[in-house]
Amino acid sequence: MNTLIAWFSWSGNTRDIAKRIARKTRGELFRIEREVPYSTDYSTCAYREAKEEADKQLRPAIKGPLPDIADYDAVIIAFPIWWYTMPAPVKTFLERWPDWHGKRLYVFANSYTDDRSQFMNAMVAAMECANGADVRPGLYNKDIDKLCSWVKENGFTRRRQYEKADNDDPCGAGADRGIACGRSGDDHEDSPDGHDEARARSLYRAV
Numbered sequence: 001m002n003t004l005i006a007w008f009s010w011s012g013n014t015r016d017i018a019k020r021i022a023r024k025t026r027g028e029l030f031r032i033e034r035e036v037p038y039s040t041d042y043s044t045c046a047y048r049e050a051k052e053e054a055d056k057q058l059r060p061a062i063k064g065p066l067p068d069i070a071d072y073d074a075v076i077i078a079f080p081i082w083w084y085t086m087p088a089p090v091k092t093f094l095e096r097w098p099d100w101h102g103k104r105l106y107v108f109a110n111s112y113t114d115d116r117s118q119f120m121n122a123m124v125a126a127m128e129c130a131n132g133a134d135v136r137p138g139l140y141n142k143d144i145d146k147l148c149s150w151v152k153e154n155g156f157t158r159r160r161q162y163e164k165a166d167n168d169d170p171c172g173a174g175a176d177r178g179i180a181c182g183r184s185g186d187d188h189e190d191s192p193d194g195h196d197e198a199r200a201r202s203l204y205r206a207v
Helices: 013-025 042-056 088-095 116-129 141-153 159-163
Strands: 003-007 028-031 074-080 104-110 134-140
Touching (some): 003 013, 013 074, 013 141, 042 088, 074 088, 088 116, 104 116, 134 141
Parallel strands (some): 003 028, 003 074, 074 104, 104 134
């Protein structure tokens, strides 16, 4: 299956998750980048730039060239929850193609909070922005530790590949226990403040 993993990240946590997904699915990576980069200052990015985009439903320009979704059977999008849903640049990315019919679109999101209503918000946004896509849930937050099982269940790798020795198989026996697939732990929110509990409590609203 030809798979594209399109990811958006501010601090790098979602980038790392996207790379793990690519290793397990044998997919190709594409970074979604705002044409005018967000500020590297947390407060400016979260409470000025990202909030304005969310409040006004803006669609910021993103860097190209973009991949052609016609070349892929499935597209996986990975991003942090910003202001209770997907970040504006991800919406821009999805809306660049007017017709997603015949394409499977999987949504992976991460956030400080485990409030699944925000994941559902992101799913709805994907349905609205990717016209005609078959939008399906990926994994949310610490569920990423189940990535290997998810890959198998969704048919991203042929069965014979899982019959190799464990050291040749990124999703071999026991991989979902946390070593081969890594761990989410404290890194599931996409922010430089992932280890600062006082500030991180408000993170899910913005970054």
